[in-house]
Amino acid sequence: MKLFVDTADVKELETCLERGFASGVTTNPMLIARSNCVDFGEHIRSMIDALIKHDAKIPLSVEVNTTDPAKMADQAEQFVNEFGDYPYLNIKIPIGWNELKVIAQLARRNVPVNCTCCMSYNQAVMAASAGAKYVSLFWGRIRDIGYDAGSVVRSTRESLDRRGLDSEIIVGSIRHLVDVNEAIQAGAHIITVPPKFFPQMCGHPKTDEAVGQFMTEFRAWEQAVQANQ
Numbered sequence: 001m002k003l004f005v006d007t008a009d010v011k012e013l014e015t016c017l018e019r020g021f022a023s024g025v026t027t028n029p030m031l032i033a034r035s036n037c038v039d040f041g042e043h044i045r046s047m048i049d050a051l052i053k054h055d056a057k058i059p060l061s062v063e064v065n066t067t068d069p070a071k072m073a074d075q076a077e078q079f080v081n082e083f084g085d086y087p088y089l090n091i092k093i094p095i096g097w098n099e100l101k102v103i104a105q106l107a108r109r110n111v112p113v114n115c116t117c118c119m120s121y122n123q124a125v126m127a128a129s130a131g132a133k134y135v136s137l138f139w140g141r142i143r144d145i146g147y148d149a150g151s152v153v154r155s156t157r158e159s160l161d162r163r164g165l166d167s168e169i170i171v172g173s174i175r176h177l178v179d180v181n182e183a184i185q186a187g188a189h190i191i192t193v194p195p196k197f198f199p200q201m202c203g204h205p206k207t208d209e210a211v212g213q214f215m216t217e218f219r220a221w222e223q224a225v226q227a228n229q
């Protein structure tokens, strides 16, 4: 299981990077807006600085912030020029008929694309076929409309494997801890998770019980040894 961090908050990002488990980072325009930054370019740069500081050689997805495909291509170009010194930069392009053209153009130039906002098997497979390195399926949003997110992920994974496509499925839109396990079981290569879930994912009541028991017995043994000296 590969875990990406779904955040545009530099502090949250650093909290995860310090712990070494993150295999990538995804952002989107809404997360940028919620990070309370004042300058987009400077903010992405500060995320890159955090990655470099922690020696994290992991993909960072930066999403275009326009719905006009012609402008998307220009913006993608601009991101590559501005942030392409970070060798693991990915450009996030939402799925769509005209957007596929942008994805294919970038892929032909070997610019890694994360095709985002996919809600269906068709969308994900078309994006992968167009050359997207990652296809992002939005678990929570798929379920919002009563669809079975597990079966969308499962059928996408089967198709990618059957056709020998290299694209990896990122499952995003994680709303509950259980989504992570279900998405992995459904065949996601990667889950991108809001940072608030990670401490919970790392904990377990039986771990607390085991550690507590080890400490209790060790302290008792220490005291007994001291008493016998």
Ligand code: E4P
Binding pocket: 006, 026, 027, 028, 116, 136, 138, 140, 141, 171, 172, 173, 174, 192
């Ligand atoms: C993934 O790349 C997206 O940033 C994110 O997971 C979207 O999820 P949301 O449904 O919480 O907006």
